[in-house]
Amino acid sequence: MSYLGVGVSPGNVPVSHGSNLRVIDRRVRLAELVLRCVICGLAILAAALIGTDTQVREIFTIQKKAKFTDMKSLVFLVIANGIAAAYSLVQVLRCVLSMVRGSVLFNKPLAWAIFSGDQVMAYLTLAAVAAAAQSSVFAKLGQAELQWMKTCNLYVKFCNQSGEGIASAVLVSLSMMVLSAISAFSLFRLYGDNKGKNSGGW
Template identity: 40%
Template sequence: MDTLVLRLFATSLLVLTACLVAFDSQTKLLFYSIVRKASFRDLNALSILVWVDSAAAAYNVLHILRSRLFPQMDKNLAWFGYLLDQAVAYLVFAANSAALQGCVFAVSGQSNFGWMKVCDRYTRFCIQIGGALMCGYAACLVMAVISSLSAYGLFRLYSPKHFLQLKHQ
């Protein structure tokens, strides 16, 4: 039951992150005639973040459905679930970190490459992306807790009868 609530919370955070990034855009009029629109497609790391968070949310939903339809787990299925939980947690963290690195360049600029500070012109866009990244890192923390609970469930299968049990039955 604990992992169900955590998976639902992680799924909602992942969907919120993907939606905040994907639907964020801001249009500015530059030089009285040029219209420029900032969106997540301008930075490849943000595009990848949308896809990774969407896939991770789908994985969590599928895992919830699997656990409701087939509550019994054997050792092979437990190993597979543990490794997938680890992979998804690390993938979500990597995608959020890559997006954060790209956003730091948008905030501070990089004069050596001739990149201007994007967030000076598109402040609402940058604030919304910052909120999305905070939701993404919260999802990373929840996925890490889910992964540790998955490890506990796996290694409990290898323990003696009463060794790794929290409650006596």
């Protein structure tokens, strides 16, 4: 445990924090902020696209209305993306605050909270997307063996709009995966010792 502080420029950057690590820190924080903004936007887009998705069709004088609440997996997807958007907004504010202050994350309980939140969000959004994608496949192609008929040839506009929503939700899910790896990095390097820097190639 040596706090040498040699060659560290003055300012609010903690001592013994090498310039190499500081560059990584800055990049990681920037990537985190950008990803959280992207997730927030895309999650709102996905929830809005699916949540406003309806289509009315007249079939032999009978009016039939397709809405997203007919399919529970779409409701789950809207809820999951709503939660992801709200969560990301809070996290964006935290990121901006920590960037303005110039502080580096060395608070283990906070790092654990962020890590846990990101993990839950990544798995939640992925599960929601997988379930919704499965439902869409049934709606688009049907399942002849079970006599489940395809419904997308009746409600073309409805299916296209929910397809766009699901595509947006897939991007949310992928971004959350990258983000959960970033927050794992931010947390677990707090448990490291100096050995790693010498033994690894990169």
